[in-house]
Amino acid sequence: MNDEIIEVHAGATPVGEVNQEQANHKFDGRRLFALVRKESLQAIRDPSTILIAFVLPVVLLFLFAYAVSLDVREVRIGVVLESDGAAAQSLAAAFAGTRYLKVTPARDRREVADQVVSGKLRGFVVIPQDFERRLASQLPQPLVQVITDGSQPNTANFVANYAQGVVQTWGAGRSAGMPAAAIQLEPRYWFNAELESRRALVPGAIAIVMTIIGTMLTALVVAREWERGTMEAVLSTPASVVEILIGKLLPYFGLGMIATLGSAALAVFVFDVPLRGSLLALLTLSAVFLIPALGQGLLISALTKNQFLASQIALFSGFLPSFLLSGFLFEIDAMPVPIQTITYLIPARYFVSSLQTVFLAGDVWSVFLPNLAAMAAIGLFFFAIAKRKTRKNLES
């Protein structure tokens, strides 16, 4: 019995020599390495980490690439043809011929009105009985009536504008023989010539993925250490707060960067989003964005020490703002001014615009540099508070 314990002591370093010397080092590379190794092993072995870091991003990217589309295509509308004239017939045919509208022909507006009420149609166009007379008339008066479903404002707007467009194009075609309007407008959209929303959404989704990994995962894993009592054990060793925090962050920084590369590869090779800027710029932006993301996660876990609360706070302070207020889904310029002001505090705002630039436009450093500076500043702010709030003891 005692022999065993003697062996223990025989090999041990005497207290007060090596150890004492190490304690004086506030920062010790070997301790940090041990912590990083521990965290990495845990991350690899924990199925929920893999789920959040790899499966969730793929699901999100697919959702934003295919399921969520801000483009309007094949909107179902009715065309009520009350006139039998040749001109009216040809206008109705013009409606049927576009690739953005799917037309249900009708003779009486009552037939289609019910379908708009029930949501089967998004609106209808009435070509009135006196269409030919209106057409011939010199007085400026409306040629057709457009009724739209105002419960979906975006689509309603689209239907109204597009119907007008069809009528104008049709009118222009009819008068092709005559001298056309002096100036013809031909719009061109830069950076996303086909105006495919996927091209803007997928780069933005990378920001969401990074927020989840940086903020949510970090908040969760630190809170978990508190809950399981391992933090208490580690705090009772000579490891310093800085070592413990960096040991926590480095592996998730690595994980975040891997997830960025994976998402970027998916975006380029699967979703056909062009990467017009350089990979270096993309990685630099992602790395700097991880500063506020990780800092926020760390701050949350320092404040709550409880996994459930940490995930809720991460959801409301990290995920939702970067979803709603970053310009990813909703354009910031269209928001009320007070909300616009708030968006300046959301690190994802800077990241989303940078990502869209690096993917769709190229390396525009005049855009990147201010964004990088803003993200770094917010990040350092989070870290400063997190460091203040994390003490090397259990005092709250």
Next chain:
Amino acid sequence: MSTHPDTDGGHTRDEGVAVVIDSVTKHFGDVEALRGFNADIHYGRLTGLVGPDGAGKTTLMRIMTGLLVPNGGSVTLAGFDVVEDNDAIHIASGYMPQRFGLYEDLSVMENMRLYARLRGMDADQHSDIFKSLLEFTRLGPFTKRLAGKLSGGMKQKLGLACALMAKPRVLLLDEPSVGVDPVSRQDLWRMVQALTDDGMAVVWSTAYLDEAERCESVLLLNEGKLEFDGPPQELTDRIKQRSFRLTGVSDERRDLLSRALDLGSVGDGVIQGDAVRVVLRDGAGREEIDALADEVGAQLEPVQPRFEDAFIDLLGGGPGGTSALAERIDSVKLDSEIAVSCKELTKRFGDFTATDSVSFEVGRGEIFGLLGPNGAGKSTTFKMLCGLLKPTDGEAHVVGHDLRRATGAAKSQLGYMAQKFSLYGLLTVRQNLEFSAGVYGLEGGTKRQRIEEMIETFDLKQYLSTSPDSLPLGYKQRLALACSLMHRPPVLFLDEPTSGVDPITRREFWTHINGLARKGVTVMVTTHFMDEAEYCDRVAMMYRAKLIALDTPDALKRDSRSDKHPDPTMEDAFIHLIESAELDDAASADAQAAA
């Protein structure tokens, strides 16, 4: 020891003070965790930090290991102030927090390497330390196993190995025996003994008062105050001439206890198997208890004092013997004498068998205990018997109702008090009472009357509009009991009813349970307090999903009598049973291998 000179850095046995606690105070908000006291902890000694939950043990531990800052006073460990020389504290002390502080996703070896590096040791340079620690803890064969997959006892040993890295001078163990079966607990005592023999100061905190008797020195805490400091013997000696046992009254023992506790000269009493154990108040004479013994024909004999009894004596004695609750309840009448029965009861979760063909019958008015280490299957068995889990195989009946078919009818016949009382913190005390009356289908006049009765019986009036969360522990327990008895069930299920409760509250609780049993209420109880099994008429021991023994506490103790333990305790009996069950397993495995 002979090969090891006692001169290693002054670590000689019992030389010098390891920890000095100087009028230390600590409060969290309004709660005073430590109320200022002085104490010394010595090298080469096992010092028990003993007290019920909420006494301030963990707070003191955390202050000693530099994780909390005292509000007043100071603590010095190995010559370093815990606040000023915080870094030095982390080197001089090894600390094992509650739940051992292990990373469950890491293997045994990975955990050890992590803590070695954090303490500035290189695993490769010190492979001899690893080897000897693995040998010491007997974890050698399991180095690749994930810590999360270890049993409670093995986790505890790994936690100890991690805390022992780099040879701390003071080892602080916070409730190391919680969730660990008695066999592993023995192992830990053995290891700690070896460490103190070698000059280390070891502090062992525990809520199990019987563990205090094994410590060389004890700091007894209660409500943040130091009630006693010294060898446990010194405290138990105070009641040496005042501890007695009444024997020869097995059928009447509950009645006898109740009457004994109502005597002015008796401060405390418990049931111990077939006997009743009493402690007289300081300065009281034997006359009253002698007269009572004569009256009922019991023999009165002096016994060895126990630490827990001494603690209760120190606090001024336990509660009286009359249960106001039982007084009000009508005697239970059942058609059959069997209240609860199960036959070949089995529960499997996938491949894992949690309960393996368990059969027993419990008579009306019996107190029946279900004992076993964590994971033995007692909770699963218990849950099947109260209709919370569906058995995979076998039958179970409560008051004649088949639990597989008539779950609802069976449930109306039983009261259930879950672990940790499970009261609704967002409802007031009155609303909790009303809710439980409602779920058991009481209405109108009956409901009002029952609730009023419970309020009066348990003296809950002053707390009616407060939340159960802010109640003192004793009242919380009363309320939980009131809720589970609202519908006057003939069978009462109690799942770990007294864990985390101080000994006086436990005494009061058992007074009620004894009273109920005398009225014919059948009580089924699980517990991990071994001495509490003594209150039971019969005890079923579970181990690895199987029922390994079923008998009266006295018979179980008698069977485990040996030269080493001439007067075994319930815990000795338990260890004996588990060890022989393991021997049987090994023997049958050998037989199978031979065949």
